[in-house]
Amino acid sequence: MNISVVGTGYVGLVTGVGLSEINHNVTCVDTNPQKVDLMSKGRSPIYEPGLEELMEKNIKLGRLRFTTEHKGAFNNSDVIYIAVGTPDNEDGTANLTYINQVIDVIANSITEDKIIVTKSTVPVGTNHLIMKKLNEKLPNHIKVEVVSNPEFLREGSAIEDIFHGDRIVIGADNQLASEIIREINKPYNIPIFETDIRSAEMIKYASNAFLATKISFINEIANICEKVEANVEEVALGMGMDSRVGNQFLRAGIGYGGSCFPKDTKALKKIAENVDYDFKLLSSVIEFNNRQQRKLLDQAINDFGTLKGKTVGILGVAFKPNTDDIREASSLVIIRDLIKMGAKVKVYDPVAIDNAKKELPIEVEYKNTALDAINNTDLVFILTEWDEFKSIPLECFTDSMLTPNVYDGRNCFDLENVKNSGINYCSIGRKYIKNQKVKL
Ligand SMILES: NC(=O)c1ccc[n+]([C@@H]2O[C@H](COP(=O)([O-])OP(=O)(O)OC[C@H]3O[C@@H](n4cnc5c(N)ncnc54)[C@H](O)[C@@H]3O)[C@@H](O)[C@H]2O)c1
Numbered sequence: 353m354n355i356s357v358v359g360t361g362y363v364g365l366v367t368g369v370g371l372s373e374i375n376h377n378v379t380c381v382d383t384n385p386q387k388v389d390l391m392s393k394g395r396s397p398i399y400e401p402g403l404e405e406l407m408e409k410n411i412k413l414g415r416l417r418f419t420t421e422h423k424g425a426f427n428n429s430d431v432i433y434i435a436v437g438t439p440d441n442e443d444g445t446a447n448l449t450y451i452n453q454v455i456d457v458i459a460n461s462i463t464e465d466k467i468i469v470t471k472s473t474v475p476v477g478t479n480h481l482i483m484k485k486l487n488e489k490l491p492n493h494i495k496v497e498v499v500s501n502p503e504f505l506r507e508g509s510a511i512e513d514i515f516h517g518d519r520i521v522i523g524a525d526n527q528l529a530s531e532i533i534r535e536i537n538k539p540y541n542i543p544i545f546e547t548d549i550r551s552a553e554m555i556k557y558a559s560n561a562f563l564a565t566k567i568s569f570i571n572e573i574a575n576i577c578e579k580v581e582a583n584v585e586e587v588a589l590g591m592g593m594d595s596r597v598g599n600q601f602l603r604a605g606i607g608y609g610g611s612c613f614p615k616d617t618k619a620l621k622k623i624a625e626n627v628d629y630d631f632k633l634l635s636s637v638i639e640f641n642n643r644q645q646r647k648l649l650d651q652a653i654n655d656f657g658t659l660k661g662k663t664v665g666i667l668g669v670a671f672k673p674n675t676d677d678i679r680e681a682s683s684l685v686i687i688r689d690l691i692k693m694g695a696k697v698k699v700y701d702p703v704a705i706d707n708a709k710k711e712l713p714i715e716v717e718y719k720n721t722a723l724d725a726i727n728n729t730d731l732v733f734i735l736t737e738w739d740e741f742k743s744i745p746l747e748c749f750t751d752s753m754l755t756p757n758v759y760d761g762r763n764c765f766d767l768e769n770v771k772n773s774g775i776n777y778c779s780i781g782r783k784y785i786k787n788q789k790v791k792l
């Protein structure tokens with residue numbers, strides 16, 4: 353099948369690469385010429401393990417190409433996938449500017465019937481609006497069918513997810529369109545769930561909101577564990593053995609971030625509000641997560657009175673390991689506040705430094721190694737659980753910090769090992785340890 357994919361962020365690029373790998377002819381279109389140039393050479397603009405190898409392979413085989421020209425790409429394709437961003441507006445609603453731009457460019461470009469597949473996460477009702485707008489704008493002899501095909505990949509394991517995901521959701525009103533999209537996806541050999549368009553749109557938001565709720569739930573349990581001297585990791589293991597609970601998404605930490613959970617929870621709350629439904633549970637999840645992101649910072653302020661003038665090392669800016677994405681990362685909240693308070697901040701991340709430089713205040717100092725970021729600091733925050741950080745010998749903290757105060761937001765170290773290390777260690781949901789009260 354000949355396919356165009358519009359937008360080459362995480363979803364568009366991985367979708368294009370995945371479809372080419374299962375033998376479709378794919379043209380990815382993006383408005384950003386620098387990105388298109390880079391991708392045409394087989395280079396990925398995002399850090400995603402395994403992605404470049406597949407890009408190179410499929411470009412060589414002639415099944416994957418990149419362009420800035422929508423019209424040519426669309427008219428050589430049977431199906432157009434939309435994968436542009438749907439960021440949040442200030443009020444939390446989904447911003448459909450890029451979707452609307454794509455509607456216009458499709459309406460001005462196509463010369464025959466097409467199937468449009470929406471990969472972007474869009475509020476319930478949007479796919480019907482896309483179909484209505486397109487059919488109004490297009491000449492009478494050209495018709496489009498719109499199919500909702502939400503994406504569930506996770507950053508950092510996108511390649512694994514695209515080929516081994518739990519399900520592919522196809523929401524369609526038109527049976528023929530649904531069958532064509534099912535056929536396109538068949539080689540993935542992943543269970544396909546066919547449903548109506550609105551339910552498909554809701555499945556995406558409900559899934560993300562549910563996972564965000566699960567994380568917030570374990571984080572609240574973690575906060576109680578600290579007070580009753582239980583260990584949240586043990587609790588999560590014990591809970592997860594119940595298959596009704598499930599053992600995933602029970603890692604306690606400093607809250608969820610990323611390009612999806614924060615914006616999609618807010619958008620779902622707004623979707624509910626628009627039909628006069630007060631989604632109280634989700635509002636509380638959002639509010640709680642905002643507090644949890646600051647939890648260790650508040651703890652440090654509480655411990656030391658003020659962090660003004662202190663030298664602080666930061667390990668990890670990415671919102672999770674194996675990605676260079678820093679969108680809505682808990683690290684951003686903490687680093688910005690530290691700078692505002694007058695702390696001196698030294699930051700290290702294995703791959704996200706370039707993105708951090710674009711986002712963070714200019715006062716932040718960037719280091720080339722974890723050790724450089726730790727060296728001569730009064731306290732260290734661990735904000736992403738990169739494997740590299742988990743293997744730092746504990747002596748590095750005691751030997752090179754001015755005072756070994758470590759605030760570990762991702763529970764990277766075994767408590768037993770830390771206990772005898774001489775580190776003043778604070779983690780999440782595990783008994784708070786301070787060997788000695790050190791005033792900075
Ligand atoms: N990032 C994820 O892990 C993930 C996972 C599942 C679903 N989603 C959803 O997928 C959608 C895309 O997310 P993303 O993170 O990949 O987006 P992104 O914002 O990182 O990238 C979007 C890309 O679209 C391009 N673009 C914008 N307008 C265009 C146009 N008119 N024509 C061609 N290209 C255009 C931009 O240049 C950019 O490269 C969102 O709705 C998101 O919620 C994202």
Ligand SMILES: O=c1ccn([C@@H]2O[C@H](COP(=O)(O)OP(=O)(O)O[C@H]3O[C@H](CO)[C@@H](O)[C@H](O)[C@H]3O)[C@@H](O)[C@H]2O)c(=O)[nH]1
Nearest residue numbers: 503504505506507601602603605607608609610612671672
């Ligand atoms: O037990 C856990 C699991 C995750 N997180 C945090 O939750 C956030 C999101 O993690 P994850 O879901 O692994 O990454 P994303 O790439 O944001 O993927 C989510 O968002 C995507 C975009 O919608 C969906 O496609 C995926 O299915 C969904 O998992 C990160 O900050 C993680 O640190 C935790 O704190 N504890």
